[in-house]
Amino acid sequence: MRGLMMDTPLLISSILEHARGVFADQQIVTRTVEGPIHRYTYAEAHARACQLANALAGLGVGQGDRIATIAWNTHRHFEIYFAVSGMGSICHTMNPRLHPSQVAYIVNHAEDRVLFVDLTFLPFVEAVADKLPSVRQIVVMTDRAHMPETKLADILCYEDLVNGHSDIYDWPTFDENTASSLCYTSGTTGHPKGVLYSHRSTVLHSYAVCLPDVMHLAESEAFLPVVPMFHVNAWGTPYAAPLSGVKLVMPGPGLDGASLTELMNAEEVTTTAGVPTVWLGLLNHWRQQKTSVPTLKRLVVGGSAVPRSMIEIFHDDFGIEVRHAWGMTEMSPLGSVNVLKSSLRDAPAERRFDVLSKQGRPIFGVRMKIVDEQDKPLPHDGKAFGTLKVQGPWVCSSYYKLDESEAHDAEGWFATGDVATLDADSYMAITDREKDLIKSGGEWISSIDIENLAMSHVQIAQAAVVGIADVKWGERPLLIVVPAPGTAPAKTELLKFFEGKIAKWMIPDDVVFVDSLPIGATGKVLKGKLREEYADYQPTGR
Numbered sequence: 001m002r003g004l005m006m007d008t009p010l011l012i013s014s015i016l017e018h019a020r021g022v023f024a025d026q027q028i029v030t031r032t033v034e035g036p037i038h039r040y041t042y043a044e045a046h047a048r049a050c051q052l053a054n055a056l057a058g059l060g061v062g063q064g065d066r067i068a069t070i071a072w073n074t075h076r077h078f079e080i081y082f083a084v085s086g087m088g089s090i091c092h093t094m095n096p097r098l099h100p101s102q103v104a105y106i107v108n109h110a111e112d113r114v115l116f117v118d119l120t121f122l123p124f125v126e127a128v129a130d131k132l133p134s135v136r137q138i139v140v141m142t143d144r145a146h147m148p149e150t151k152l153a154d155i156l157c158y159e160d161l162v163n164g165h166s167d168i169y170d171w172p173t174f175d176e177n178t179a180s181s182l183c184y185t186s187g188t189t190g191h192p193k194g195v196l197y198s199h200r201s202t203v204l205h206s207y208a209v210c211l212p213d214v215m216h217l218a219e220s221e222a223f224l225p226v227v228p229m230f231h232v233n234a235w236g237t238p239y240a241a242p243l244s245g246v247k248l249v250m251p252g253p254g255l256d257g258a259s260l261t262e263l264m265n266a267e268e269v270t271t272t273a274g275v276p277t278v279w280l281g282l283l284n285h286w287r288q289q290k291t292s293v294p295t296l297k298r299l300v301v302g303g304s305a306v307p308r309s310m311i312e313i314f315h316d317d318f319g320i321e322v323r324h325a326w327g328m329t330e331m332s333p334l335g336s337v338n339v340l341k342s343s344l345r346d347a348p349a350e351r352r353f354d355v356l357s358k359q360g361r362p363i364f365g366v367r368m369k370i371v372d373e374q375d376k377p378l379p380h381d382g383k384a385f386g387t388l389k390v391q392g393p394w395v396c397s398s399y400y401k402l403d404e405s406e407a408h409d410a411e412g413w414f415a416t417g418d419v420a421t422l423d424a425d426s427y428m429a430i431t432d433r434e435k436d437l438i439k440s441g442g443e444w445i446s447s448i449d450i451e452n453l454a455m456s457h458v459q460i461a462q463a464a465v466v467g468i469a470d471v472k473w474g475e476r477p478l479l480i481v482v483p484a485p486g487t488a489p490a491k492t493e494l495l496k497f498f499e500g501k502i503a504k505w506m507i508p509d510d511v512v513f514v515d516s517l518p519i520g521a522t523g524k525v526l527k528g529k530l531r532e533e534y535a536d537y538q539p540t541g542r
């Protein structure tokens, strides 16, 4: 028997329409690319999204057309998200930190029709513009006064495009499974792959983002997404914000410790989200300037493993709860978030931080399992580790324009490429990415575990561990270290530090000191690059 409820489609436009009515006077605050702070309300944002939708329709943009953006977190980017998806077109956000040849590949693969670009990234677009035949219109996201000199022909100014159009637009209704936005994976191996989200997947994911034990977005809170809108849709937060009515604070290009601290304090931000490298910068700034953000209650961190020492420092020194999250582009991206279960609240600190260092428990909507090489489920004992597979309404079922996906199995599970454990309380811990695990003498070594431990050493600012070829053992771990400012750690002392903390055979064979680690487009250490660079490295012994 079927239920007798309305089959109302879950559409992105309905989120902003809701905010326009219910949270009409709630604010969206932006540090603009041009400099000044811009401030308006959800009601005004809705009106501007309507103007933009009318303008795009005037340019001939129709349902299913791909519209690209290369832009920071700003109110204009927010308007594009809602105007484009709301009218039935597809919002394709692009990562400006990718190599220009990759950007050209992605635009051509997506066949983007219009390209919105922030002032910062215009030179980047100029360099590849002649390799983008599908793009009929480039729009610079600024006003007339800031329009730059450019050799590009027929370029449009965002404010001119929007102004002069009606702020009344009738959002169309269509099937909730219609595509809404497109993100490409960073393509560390092979070409980037397109993940095509739907209205349904986005709305359901937005509900999940708002939950108290996920990001806790609510009308009474103020949220600042540091994670860029060009990286998996800022983890879905621009959609979740108007759904919840949270005050939305957009940092624009100001992602350094000083700019973030100033904006968070001025706008009394309570919750923020981003990758670990950003928070290292923020912590350094706080330590040096003896400052902090007293209103900040929680910090959602993911994208790569969060060092346990970071969770401890934020908690002990600043009273801020770090919520370690895990996910991927293919998962919209949220899969799990770590919040301490209440029965552990009074557990000894050591135990609490052990749990909090894990990647958290699955969010409703995401099912998880770990399997061995024969695809047999492994026990949830916190020890057995295997391939992590997921399923759910915001997990991709295939890739855009690709017939085959090796990652999807016949039962509809998606293999994440991560190796993980699950414990009896359902806390998941990433052991490593499959390709980063080190196999030494037939035993697996988790590079993440060693990095985590290394980062707790006061003289280590950043650490990466990669496997290097070894005649006897197959592979051995090499520790690559960026020393903390003003320190000159000794190799033997660092290696001694591991003794008694991990099994002897897991201790790296050598330490290399570097000024910086190679960081990729999404803020992660490029392990592949390090593996290449140190492929022939000969350890000089402990």
Ligand code: ADP
Pocket: 185, 186, 187, 188, 301, 302, 303, 304, 305, 306, 324, 325, 326, 327, 328, 329, 330, 333, 359, 416, 417, 418, 430, 432, 433, 522, 524
């Ligand atoms: P890419 O790095 O390919 O651009 P994503 O940004 O989607 O793709 O990253 C997804 C991957 O990042 C995950 O499969 C996992 O390996 C890693 N990752 C994400 N969050 C965490 C975390 N909290 N701890 C460890 N690894 C993580």
